[in-house]
Amino acid sequence: DIVMTQSPDSLAVSLGERATINCKSSQSVLYSSNNKNYLAWYQQKPGQPPKVLIYWASIRESGVPDRFSGSGSGTDFTLTISSLLAEDVAVYYCQQYYTSPQTFGQGTKLEIK
Amino acid sequence: QLQLQESGPGPVKPSETLSLTCTVSGGSINSNNYYWGWIRQPPGKGLEWIGSISNSGSTYYNPSLKSRVTISVDTSKNQFSLKLTSVTAADTAVYYCARHAISSWYQYLQHWGQGTLVTVSS
Numbered sequence: 374d375i376v377m378t379q380s381p382d383s384l385a386v387s388l389g390e391r392a393t394i395n396c397k398s399s400q401s402v403l404y405s406s407n408n409k410n411y412l413a414w415y416q417q418k419p420g421q422p423p424k425v426l427i428y429w430a431s432i433r434e435s436g437v438p439d440r441f442s443g444s445g446s447g448t449d450f451t452l453t454i455s456s457l458l459a460e461d462v463a464v465y466y467c468q469q470y471y472t473s474p475q476t477f478g479q480g481t482k483l484e485i486k
Numbered sequence: 487q488l489q490l491q492e493s494g495p496g497p498v499k500p501s502e503t504l505s506l507t508c509t510v511s512g513g514s515i516n517s518n519n520y521y522w523g524w525i526r527q528p529p530g531k532g533l534e535w536i537g538s539i540s541n542s543g544s545t546y547y548n549p550s551l552k553s554r555v556t557i558s559v560d561t562s563k564n565q566f567s568l569k570l571t572s573v574t575a576a577d578t579a580v581y582y583c584a585r586h587a588i589s590s591w592y593q594y595l596q597h598w599g600q601g602t603l604v605t606v607s608s
Contacts, residue, residue, distance in 0.1 A: 374549075413594035415533075422582055422598035423533065434596075466533060470594055474548040477533040 375399050375469050379478035385486040392454040394481045396467035401447045404471065411471035414443055414452045417480075418463045426465075427452065459485060488513045490583050490599035497605045498577075504570040504604055508583030509563075516541045516561045521586040523595060524557060524568045526579040529603075534579075538591055539566055546591050573606045580604075 376399040386392040402411045410430035415423035425434045427443035430450055440455045454461055462485060467478040494506040508522070515522065523538035537547040539557045547555050551570070559566040570577060580601040587596035 411592065415595075422584075422601050423595070424598070425594055425596055428587065428594045468533075468594065470592055473546050473591075474550070475535040477535070479532050 374474055375402065375472060375476050377467055377469055377476050377478035379465075379467060379481045381481060382479065383482040383484065385484045386454075386457050387486045388459060389456050390486075392457050392461070392483055394452045394465050394467075394483070396445075396450040396452070396478050398448045398450075398469055402469045402471040403447050410446055410450070411469055412443075412445070412450050413468045413470065414441075415466045415468065415477075416461075416463045417466065423466060454483075457483075457485070488585065488597050490585065490597060492581060492583050492599045492602040494581075494602055494604060497607060498573050499608055500574055500606055501572055504568070504573050504577060504606070506568045506581055506583075506602065506604070507565050508567070508599060509565050510585075511564070514561075515559065515564045515566065519589040521546075521589075521591045521593070522559065522566045523584050523586060525582045525584055525595065525598075526577075527582070527601070528576075528579045536568065536570075536581075538586065540591070544591075575606050578604065578606045 378397045380395045412430040414427040417423040431443045464480045489511045498504045521538045524536040537557045539545045554571045556569045582601045583599045584595040585597040586593040
């Protein structure tokens with residue numbers, strides 16, 4: 374299985390400041406034939422299902438605010454929230470869909486400082 | 487707007503079989519060879535993909551659960567289902583159904599149901 378490791382486990386950021394969450398995969402999720410990274414980011418608020426924010430490592434899902442961005446390739450990825458809003462308080466997960474079983478990171482809890 | 491809704495009989499006793507159904511509305515389960523999946527989340531913990539199925543019945547299962555899991559699809563009812571046998575307390579979780587994006591298993595999970603908590607307890 375590909376192990377997804379997120380850092381940090383929790384993060385407190387002031388409103389309006391930048392939040393950065395990292396995700397590292399135990400093997401590359403870059404498929405050389407199409408040069409795509411099979412990596413997605415999800416946001417989960419309390420009592421709600423996860424919601425996809427980013428796929429192919431850097432493509433924003435329709436309707437996702439542009440303060441959310443994804444970057445990285447191969448085994449190292451980053452989710453950045455450029456200017457934190459109160460509504461961004463949530464747990465964030467990365468996920469690889471490169472191979473079976475699809476696996477998730479352990480989650481990063483984002484709070485307001 | 488595609489909607490997915492999980493349903494099931496409620497609490498399950500240890501060693502029994504957990505059965506859940508996901509009803510799809512706002513779209514046909516038969517369209518475009520999408521894959522439909524089950525994911526679970528123990529209380530206060532992270533996400534675990536259980537398995538997925540296409541409208542034609544092709545399946546992918548998590549090897550950690552494969553010996554106990556069966557996922558099936560009923561296109562006439564626009565539903566797909568999960569059966570997990572020989573459950574223990576470790577199977578207590580919120581169970582989500584979801585649809586992969588586009589027509590491939592090698593896709594992220596684009597649409598999710600609200601989830602249903604299944605408790606395994608005697």
